[in-house]
Amino acid sequence: MTHRIGFTGDVMLGRLVDDRQRRRSIDAVWGSVLDRLRALDGLVINLECVLSTRGQQWQRTHRPFHFRANPDWAVPALERAGVDGCALANNHVLDYEEVALRDTIDHLDEAGIAHAGAGETIDEALDPAVVSIGDVDLAFVSFTDNTPEYAADEESPGTAWIEMNVDDEETRRRVQDALERARETDPDLLVASLHWGPNMVTEPPESFREFGRWLVEAGVDLIHGHSAHVFQGIEVHEGAPIVYDAGDFVDDYAVDAELHNDRGFLFEASVTGDGTPTELRLRPTEIDGCAVHEASPDAAAWSRDRVRELSAEFGTSFDRDGEALVLPLDE
Template identity: 30%
Template sequence: MRKLRRAGLATTALLLAACSSAPGPAAPQPVTVAIAGDVHFAGSSAAALEPGGLDAVAPLLREADLTVVNVETAITDGGEPAGKQYTFRAPAAGLGALRDAGVDVAAMANNHSLDYGRTGLEDTLQAGRDEGLPVIGLGQDVDAAFAPHRTTVRGTTIAVFDATQVIDGSLATAWTATADRPGLASVQTASGRQRLAAAVQAERERSDSVVVVLHWGRELQDCPTQDQEDLAAELVAAGADAVVGSHAHLQLGQGYLRSGDRTGFVDYGLGNFVFYAKKAVTVETGVLELTLPAAGGVPRARWRPATIESGVPVPLEGSAADEAVRHKESLRACTDLAAAP
């Protein structure tokens, strides 16, 4: 009897030891977020709609845990063009092509996503649902337009916001989302900037990493404007780990910005990505890859350079890639950014 009791006690001890040494919940792991610049499907960039049209760059897009691009076109076959010089639209297959190439989120707050009016907006939102590619930066009202895309990867929660500082003057009021009007998340006005900063600050309390994607800057100017620098500082101080944008049709500098008691990573210009660009500076492109730990911040940022050939991006290799990275780094000279945190 005593042997049985001792055996039972020994078994219990072994079970307790096994339980005490069993691994607990896995700690959140760093994730990678890739962001690329302006995408439309007009002219030569319609090649991206063909099967395999984005195969060259797809490996870079798929490597990241979360990939975001700026889609600078209405996704519609209907609607009436806005009264402006350039209007872009593309079929829903465009979002499907991006999804298949590894894109996870379409950032659509920009000066072309409403080129085909309310019909284009409705069709764009529906296409996002149909193609399984989340769309951010526009919506049925201001709350929807400013809502972030939120996801959790290996225990780390990431939130991505999208907004535009660029809308044609004559269209700014009609295109800006309000409480009772669909449209874009606009930060052209002080109230819009305050709304975005407040949303970022609130999100800081619920997400491990906060990224803001912006449409901003001045076309073909490779130094940031004062408005860009001011907005970047406001968003970093509010809690953004990274503030990344495009619009200028060429690359701008990137680096680290100290604002308030926080440091964030800023890239003032990613350049074109899927675009009918032909001029030297406008075909320089790439994919920005950020490492985001659960503790916040951006300890590592990597520029993966590419060039646009016949409308679609093709990654660079060897000495050409090295030179492109050096060029990107040189653009920091006219910014308020540092090379390291």
């Protein structure tokens, strides 16, 4: 039996999204994509905000943006979309200090939504999230190289922060620790969710490429990258897809007229019962009115052309199925 597991880029539910959601239905943030999300067997996102009404904006270092969503609507919205797991290792989980991070974790736990990449200590942040999707057990770990001041340590809450460099000894030790914990859960599918690199960059640096391939060689079945706010190319290494950046899925960000950070994809991995990925399907999406929608024909064509161009340097080519692109993984 094949299962379809969705992966998205940044889901930022704060600021104007939060404001609009107070005056519209809980489902509205998912726009015309809601039915497609609900039809998936599983869904993993990068949650780019905290779920809390408490806390003060981080002031210990300069932070230009602070993202916080009211859990009264945001948690039910995640539930309505069928979100199974949230990557929390990113540069916004301490935007409203430790109390809001703790609230976020508590709300996700109460909703039964798995999470990885942040916690009360670095030990908790390294723990994998485990999700059962039909007869497939998925485990994912989450890391970031953004905002080192948000890093957890042995005594303080925060993120699973690392240098995304295979030559860094501490990075290798920390990642291998997390992967070993994940393998101890005996997963069918092992995913690494990485919030890496700066904004508005269209290609991963060579160090990220080396890091991604190293993770695959260490047993990771799929790499779920994000952070740039624009999607990047996809590489297949030893049969495993490396989504270097999934772009943005929903937010209120200003749109760059050339890079089109409002355009992206819902990434759907088809996985067999033993956890083997057989294809990756890219369904074009578009952000409008602080909600995510199926992309217009022109936007979809632009995104398809762009991801083909960015992926060509990795030797990656796609088939076409309607509005979607399909990347076979079992050839």
